[in-house]
Amino acid sequence: MEKFKIIFYPDNKTIEVEKGKSILSAAISIGVYINSSCGGDGVCGRCKVILKKGQVFTQPTGRISLEERKKGIYLACLTTAQSDLEVEIPPESRLDLEKLSLEEIDLRLKGLYSESEDVEPSESVLGEEIFVHSPLATKLYLELPPPNLEDKISDLERLYRQIRRIQDIPIMQTGLSNIRRLGELLRSADWKITVTLGKRNGTAEIVLIEPGNTSLKNFGLAFDIGTTTISGQLVDLNTKKVLGTKATYNKQASFGSDIITRIIYAQEQDGLEKLHHAVIDGMNQMIQELIHEHNIDLNDVNCILCAGNTTMVHLLLRVDPTYIRREPYVPTANFVPTIRAAESGIKINPRGLLSCVPGVSSYAGGDVTAGVLSCGLDSVEDLSILIDIGTNGEIVLGNRDFLISASASAGPAFEGSGVACGMRSSRGAIQKVKITPADFQVTYNAIGEVKPRGICGSGYIDIIAQMLQAGLLDKNGKIKMIKHKRIRDGEYGREFVLAFKEETDSTSDIVVTEVDIENIKRAKAAIYSATSALIKYMALDFSKIKKIFIAGGFGTSIDVDNAISIGLLPDLDRSRFIFVGNSSLAGARAILLSYEAMKKVNEIARKITYFELSVEPGYMDEYMAALFFPHTDLAKFPSIKVKEGRSLS
């Protein structure tokens, strides 16, 4: 196929494209930003470019005036190269920066829009392997028989016929913009094309039609949108291979650290818009980094599957979350239809699809259902429990007969936020710690085997457990006054030095403070008591639970002994615990890769009963009783020997 070179000014970037590729699509491929709000349908008229040199083929449009046309202005989405080109992007067609409020620009300048970091891909217990491979977007390479006097069906019906020879699709949809391009495209591509089929609410949509065989280039994204942390994965939809995983803090945190404060903020002037932008900007940045690092064309990213709690999904889609926190606590939608990603502001292929994992209720969202799917909780006879340790701790108890969930506000401490030296579980995070009781010598392990930069959730669990064991902490979480170089009074109360500045990659000592320990204590108490209340509500006891799945973004693994000894997890046979990492992300990926998984998660969302802890009479007492290490009632933790403090001297 013929190829042409396009130079974009003022970026001065050059790309070689196949004949028939739109200028918009070429620009996207090379990371040159051009406005487009309609997804390249020629409707919005925002992608105006100035042709400086070369020949183009353009579809007619009323969005370009006669005067503009005389100046060589074209809509990038409707125009294809017919020779080498030089194209200028005028300022008004450049990325929507000017649309952001001044405050948001401030935020950017302040560097709050920090880079995301690579993290280990989350594990999946049952994972996607059990589901038939049928991704949200499929590419089919087709060689259509050209029409002749005996076979004269129209171009569109010819395309449908060929697709249906391969797949049984009862309801097929196509947008007018694809039809408008079809006649020219089929003939210039010599009837050899690739269609991208998207699964859209019970129908199949012809999302894209490209010349030639591009079927090997079909990528998708799975995202877990947490209140504190956003994790994303780039997946090859053909091979199911995870190409990269990244995580970043949710920039919405600057408007409030928990769901409730954000819902309140959403009601302020521009509040919803800012919260919406904070999440999509962060995601778009992660997407850019992922495709850049893996050398993938943004045009080849055809779909994105998002799991998040109900508020996060509302904010992602810019749907008012107000009613989530007003009695009777009803969200606008638990099952959100699959939409074009561009409608939400997510920048992948302009016609690519975005789907959200269905939720159960205002406080049990798609992150929970995705987690249940990923752990397979709903498909076994044995009673199991999933404990997802996030800003909201989510607990699901059940088996193939029933599923019940509860939610506990734990705060972001386990995700490394709101704690002095906390960080996300990424390169340089202390994730494992040992403290020798004799001399308080510390050994630790940082992710990536590099100098440490901070402490992630599993690190905090280890530290507190080890400090308890070494007699450095009392059961309230107060650091004992022992004379030792690692123990001192700092700005935020008493602190324990885990690593001195010299041995770190940080500008100061890495410490854990009493405030940090208090935060972790509240978090673990919230989660333990919620788990405990849920089991009690179902008239069960812990001994009946065969498997405990531990999920969350606090590290690549967790030391179960330590987690039990601080009272985060119940004191059960260690073999029953299974660490599953980010189960929400793993579930989202499974759904991205399999329509069967999507149907399954819909069933799960309908099956789960949500149990509202806050109205449960005994819950507050449970919580108060859990505000000790490990617990007020030591009988609940028979294997833990509580060490009395002592002093070195």
Next chain:
Amino acid sequence: MEKFKIIFYPDNKTIEVEKGKSILSAAISIGVYINSSCGGDGVCGRCKVILKKGQVFTQPTGRISLEERKKGIYLACLTTAQSDLEVEIPPESRLDLEKLSLEEIDLRLKGLYSESEDVEPSESVLGEEIFVHSPLATKLYLELPPPNLEDKISDLERLYRQIRRIQDIPIMQTGLSNIRRLGELLRSADWKITVTLGKRNGTAEIVLIEPGNTSLKNFGLAFDIGTTTISGQLVDLNTKKVLGTKATYNKQASFGSDIITRIIYAQEQDGLEKLHHAVIDGMNQMIQELIHEHNIDLNDVNCILCAGNTTMVHLLLRVDPTYIRREPYVPTANFVPTIRAAESGIKINPRGLLSCVPGVSSYAGGDVTAGVLSCGLDSVEDLSILIDIGTNGEIVLGNRDFLISASASAGPAFEGSGVACGMRSSRGAIQKVKITPADFQVTYNAIGEVKPRGICGSGYIDIIAQMLQAGLLDKNGKIKMIKHKRIRDGEYGREFVLAFKEETDSTSDIVVTEVDIENIKRAKAAIYSATSALIKYMALDFSKIKKIFIAGGFGTSIDVDNAISIGLLPDLDRSRFIFVGNSSLAGARAILLSYEAMKKVNEIARKITYFELSVEPGYMDEYMAALFFPHTDLAKFPSIKVKEGRSLS
């Protein structure tokens, strides 16, 4: 429900609206034009208005900059009144006039964009009565049970549940813009709402959600888009009543009088865009007139059903028609998906739907299939034929076992175009004529019983038949030189004066010229010979045909004797002829009103075989033989006595 007054400047128009109605929607109701390309989804950002006075509620949008917001600028589609308002429409948000090319504005100024005229509603033979009433858009008034602690499903699922209690809808779709509005809308409407459900390619789409009960206001449009004439009807979708019917010339005629010249014109710079605008501008004007005359709010027009030949449908949707006339003559689409009308530029409710009747091939379009549906040709055992006399004469032969169609280029003469005193069949058109052979005295009847303004198709049939009978014409169509005040040589050759200026509503005598007669002769020859060739091709003869349906916009009825005597129709028992008027429009209306009719017409489109006359060896001879009144072979017209000329003196 609370009501507020909105004054729009500079139009200075005032409207009272219910709380919750968007400013865009209010403006549409009162005929104030505001740009909007996205259908009111808040995506395109074109509907900016300036709030001069009053309180509004607005959804957040990145399309309004901080500076604009400070100036009181809002997107009309996302903003609702909270008090009485004064709103200014800035020039850039006004109707897209500036987008039209200078040439098109010229056309408008030249008055080519003339008013459409009222015409009699077309008859329907079997008509829509036999199909179950289930219009393209249905309104359902719903009183949702408000959520409570026992019934906490989300707003969207609550809405789906209530709809499904009334209708069995397997696949339901909703756009993000509806979801974004849902929470606030349901609550401010006290859970009493009206949903508009559109039938969209095998699924049901929630097109609109309105507060309160608007279910009685549900209107639709049926259109027949002919090469020369566009006819439209406004229909009450609840009562099935036709409120008004109008027709206008297709303004595309200024770019070429037939399909082929328009397809060629479409390939010129801006050609496709101009042809597209010519048709949608004309339709939009008719729609405006229809809703205005019947006092209907444009927001309540929820769907439009269009029948047209394949080229007309391509141009309506701005799909390149190039390949229709390139071997092997394949259109881009025969079956076009139902789209949002706004995507095509048709202005009804911004979220309303547009559906096109499916066609068979490049030269047998949706006008033919709609006609077959309307006559019920496909559902009886008896052999019938449908002769649709338009710029393209369309002939369909068949019964419930087979259907075959042919097309003949007849020219626009029967539609009153390209003939000296021709006009559409509307008020003032001479439609019936008698000429007494003794003294050439003329009596005529004009539509509406008013002074005549011109001659419509059925008038021309009568005139020529009567002139032949009076011995005024020879069989070639030449006017005999007889000395009489009505016969004279004019600018365009010899002519016969039908009505002298004094007795007319015209600025000159109403005449029929030899050139007119030649045009009618060619038209009738094309249609007769096509009919004849088709019957011969099927190894049948006319005697086997039980019913002959005559369709076309040439008058409110046709004198069959006269039509036979000029050789337009075959010489058969008069009782077999049924005049059905505009069968394409009647079919479109039937489909608009019934999904069953839509399924039926899909079957018809698949069932029809298209017979290409131009490649048929004997066709040209047939045509040449028919270029006489009534025919070269008088044996084909046994009941017609050809009168030899004579002279009065």
